Amino acid sequence: MTDLDLRLARRAAGSGDELSAILSLVNAPGLITFSGGFPAHEIFPVEFVRELAADRLDAGAPVxxxxxxxxxxxxxxxxxxxxxxxxxxxxxxxxxxxxxxxEALQLICRTLLDPGDRVLVESPTYVGALTAFSGFEAHVEAVAADADGLVPEALAAALATGPTPKLLYVIPDFQNPTGAWLSTERRHALVALARRHGLLVVEDVAYRELGFTGEQRPSLWSLAPDVVVQVGTFSKILFPGVRLGWAAGPPALIPHLVRAKQNSDQCAGGLGQWLAESFLRDGRLDAHVARARATYAARWAAMSAGLTKHLGTAFHWSQPGGGFFTWVTGPPGLDTAALLPRARELGVAYVPGTPFHAGRDARHTLRLSFSATTPDEIAEGTRRLGLLLTGATP
Structure with a gap:
């Protein structure tokens, strides 16, 4: 039999399967999963979709x-x-x-990246973005970030050396995986650096609407639409069952992304666009998002209480003001990847921290998602997690 591994392109041979592993745990029986960034199915707009299908689909079918x-x-x-x-x-x-x-990230990569191009990312950052960039053989470099998001001084230092990066990828609002919220001051500093150095910023706003209080800070794209391309999705704020997102950016760039999409899936599904447009034009999104914010705020409160109760002083975690995630840091010597089989035995799932870093070992960290589990499940899940982590603490 032919060994197909010998024929794989470099980009295929080097790609990880972290996202597939996370998605495989959706609805796994007997498992309390803190792994995937899944929205709460309890708030999906089922009745509205049913009404649309019953009352409007006949007329809307051609679209x-x-x-x-x-x-x-x-x-x-x-x-x-x-x-x-x-x-x-x-x-x-x-x-x-x-x-x-x-897909918007993939289109940006396909359009802009040549092998070896520099791409800057926060450290840590969304594993799906790292997979996309490495899949196009970019040279990915980490830029320091803290509880207030990307550190401008660290970005300035990265821009002062080597060739100009092709792009900077950043999640300003309730970041995946840490939940960090980029401060307004840093947003202005970041776009000023981008303009000064001719740097294209890719702004991922997946969680922008999901702040627990409803407060918003200016998007990077609204501050600098000439140097920022914004990537958005309805998966977190509506539902992911129809794959639907957007890219907004410089007029010189978007037509190239459209051409790249012609060689991808050709077009996004009409049903999802029709549903989302109906939701927007009926004025239902604001009320739906308000319900989502309240749901996730309550679940974060349950997660915070559970971690405080069941993890010792050797552990620390981020305090998100919105979104789906908290980032847990344990003592040096803890190996969260090695603990995964034992976690499965205990019936709890999480994502080890190392895949969220570009070229850095972070075995003593992990990401927890609180979005898809009820407060009761979170209480039990954090109890199991405490048994696992405190029992394995060096």
């Missing part, structure tokens, strides 16, 4: 069930642009629809 333009349905892009302006204070000059946020 909802048909192929769409590669850049997205014009009516949906108009509704989306209106919502973006209401949320961020600026209407995009160039906007396209994507099949989720991860």
């Amino acid at each position: 909802a069930l048909q192929y769409t333009p590669t850049e997205g349905l014009a009516s949906f892009r108009d509704a989306l642009a209106t919502w973006i302006k209401a949320s961020q204070g600026l209407a995009p000059d160039a906007l396209m629809v994507t099949s989720g946020g991860i």
Whole structure:
């Protein structure tokens, strides 16, 4: 039999399976999962989708069930642009629809990256982005971040050496995996550095609408639409069952992303765009997001209480103001990856920290997601996690 491993392209041979491992735990029986960043299914707008299907689908079928333009349905892009302006204070000059946020990242990589190009990321950062960048053979470099997000001085130091990076990837709002919220002062400093150095910033706003208090800080794209391309998704704020996202950015860039999409899936699904447009035009998104914020705030409160009760003083965790995640740091010598089999025996799941870093070992860290588990499940899950981690503490 031919050994296909010998024929794999470098980008395929080097790709990880962390995302597949996380997704495989969806609805796993007997398991309390703190692993994936899954939205709470209890708040999915089931009744609204049922009403649409019953009352409007016959008339909407030629749009909802048909192929769409590669850049997205014009009516949906108009509704989306209106919502973006209401949320961020600026209407995009160039906007396209994507099949989720991860596809937008893939299109950016396909359009901009050559092997060996420098890409800067926060440390730690979203594992899916690291996989995308490494899949296109970029040279990924970590920039220091803390509880207030990316450190501008560290970014300035990275920009002062070597060739100009092709792009900087950043999640300013309730970051994955740490929950950090980039301060307003740092947002201004970051875009000023980008303009000074001709750096393209990729801003991922997956969790922007999900602050527990509803407070928002200016998006990087609204501060500097000339040097920022914004990647968004409806997976976290509506539901992920239809893969739907967007990219808004410089008018010189978006048409190239549209062309790249022609060689990808050709177009995002019409049904998802039709559903989302109906949701937006009926004015239902604000109320839905408010419910989501309250749900996730209550679940974070349960997670915080559980970690405080069941983890000792050797452990520390981030204090997110929104989103889905907290980042746990244990004592040196702890190996969270090695503990995964024992975690499965105890019926609890998490994601070890090392895959979220570009070229750095972080075995004593882990990411916990509180979004898809109820407060009662969180109470029991943190008890099991405490048994696991405190029992393994060196």
